[in-house]
Amino acid sequence: MAGGDVTVDQLKMAALRKVSGSARMILQVFLCVFAAAKSDEQVPLVAWASDGFVLSPVDPPAAGHTVSVDELESALNRALSTTPNNLLLFLQDKLSVDDFTMYGGVFGNKQDSVFQNLEAALLSSSSSLWLPSVSSSAAALVSTLLQNQIDAAPLFMTPDTLAQLRLNASVAALLVFRLPYSSGADMMSTKEVLSGNDEVVGQVLSIMKAQSVPYTAVFTALGPSRVIEEASPAVHTVWSRSLLQSRREEPSAPNPPVEFKEKGSTCILLWAETVVVSQYRSGKWERHDLTSKTFGKGVTPNLSGSSCNETHSRLVLNYEDVLDYRSFKLIFVMNRRHYKVSARHWFTMDRVQLEYDGKMASFNGSRHIYAPSEYSYRCESVSSSYFPQLSPHSDKDNANDWHISFEDFQVQGFNIAxxxxxxxxxxxxxxTPGIWMGLVTSLLMVLVLTYGLHMIMQLRTMDRFDDPKGPAISVPQTD
Structure with a gap:
């Protein structure tokens, strides 16, 4: 949505309801969750109303109980009965209660909290709803549950596009704001990403306040960011501290690779543990994780535009709503050639391209990404930023404004059996660095041993020694 004001009558969104409860109950519920049962697929959900509105009361779940889809739908049906029709849904990629305890002001240290805007909104609200243990399958359907209640599709927004809207309190509106999450292994740490998400929350709430539009807001995620293996059943008070037990994630089966078939046979395979794209705009890097949209059970990426033959392979991953772009494509271009020096065929990753709303950013990977044509190529990390294997293809496109990162990357575009x-x-x-360290250490030890042997071989003994029973050795002196 570019330029000009847009009326909400064109959008038709969904509204959310809430449940009463003081802001201090937030902390108690969070700590109860830490002392509850397992949270393998649990995410927290928090909702609050703007000034002058109160959420209908809903019975809080028992400590350790995971809210299912039916229970979440029932709770929202009760909570939404007395709240404004303008709904703000802040949907983060991943979130767990651990994020609030590690980066928030749960124990009173609010100066270092990255959720300052969120906490301020909860403390200023007259009512709030906290569901600390919602199943990830239920949280993923929050937008759908709200959409079904008013029979209208949600609108994915950013603070900039929200500022262009003319909101109407009498028209139901569901405004969805997607927020990223980082594991700390890429360009931005988890704390920086969460802080940036909280700034987005603050900007949105400021715009709603400036327009004097009442609203209902909900903050949740599509999946958990970490897993707690086990916990004690004891329930602590609001300000008590509990020791965090060590966590160990159980290994899970890897997701199947992306597979493109031509004439019924597989000709391109692609797999990565994580796929992340970032764009530099407004003075900072904005990051989007494409992993959940590309790999996983039940995930079928759109591969329209892909092709392959004996000498050329082109894999096109089509996405929607990536960094506010309606159309977004990630393209891998591979070629197979015969090299006379090695007397064999090799394939190279000539280009990795990003196409977004008619624009393009192209990266060259042929210098680093190559393998014999009958093999696949694998690398622990492929990136355009740190130790880059992908370099901007041309200074004329927008590649310098983008970063691409793959973890545990593997691709094959030819001779797939x-x-x-x-x-x-x-x-x-x-x-490798380990081999170099071993070689250098061994060389130093050999040098020390050689020097020692050389010194021993240079030792000389005297031809004559003093005999206490015989005459003393006299050394003649000459002038």
Whole structure:
């Protein structure tokens, strides 16, 4: 939605209801969750109303109980009966109660909290609803549950586009704000990303206040950011401290790779543990994780535009609503050539392209991403930022404003037998840092031993020694 004001009559959104409860109950509920049962697929959900509105009361779930889809729908049906029709849904990629305890002001240290705007909104609200243990399958349907109540589709927004709207308190509106999450292994740490998300929350609430539009807000996530293996059943008071037990995530089966078929046979395979794109705009890097949209059970990415033959392979991943772009494509271009020096065929990743709303950013990977044509290529990390294997293809496009990052990356575009990767040609060189350290250490030890042997061999003994029973040795002196 570019330029000009847009009326809400064109949008038709969904509204949310809330449940009464003081802001201090938030902390108690959070700590109860820490002392509750397992949270393998649990995310917290918090909702609050603007000034002058009170959420209808809902019985809080028992400590350790996970709210199912039916229970969440019932709770929202009761809570939404007395709240404004303008709903703000802040939907983060991942979230757990641990994020509030680690980065928030749960124990009173609010100066270091990254949720200052969220906490201020909860403390100023006359009522709020906290569901600290909602199943991830239920949280993923929050937008759908709200949409079904008013029979209108949600509108994905940003603070900039929200400022262009003319909201009407009498018209139901569901405004969805997608927020990223970082595991700390990429360009931005988790604390920085959560702080940026809280700034988005503050900007949205400021715009709603400036327009004098009442609203109902909900903050939740699509999945958990971390897993707590076990906890004690004891329930602590609001300000008591509890020791956090060590966590250990159980290994899970890897997601299947992206598979493109031509004439019934697989000709391109792609897999990565994480896929992240970032764009620099408004003076900062905005990050979006594409992993959940690309890999996973039940995920079928749109591969329209892909093609393959004996010498050329092109894999196109089509996405929607990535960094506020309606159309977003991630394209991998591979070619197979015969090299006379090695007398064999090799394939190279010539380009990795980003196409977004008619614009393009292109990266060259042929210098680093290559393998024999009958092999697959694998690398622990492929990035355009740190130790880049992907370099801007041209200064004329927008590649310098983008970063691409793949973790545990593997791709094969030719000579695929069945639907499995062939033997992988790893990007790691033969002389790894560990091998170099061993060689240098061994060389130093050899040098020390050689020097010691040389010193021993240079030792000389005297030809004659003093005999206490015989005459003393006299050394003649000459002038």
């Amino acid at each position: 069945g639907n499995d990767f062939s033997y992988a040609s790893d990007c790691a060189s033969f002389f």
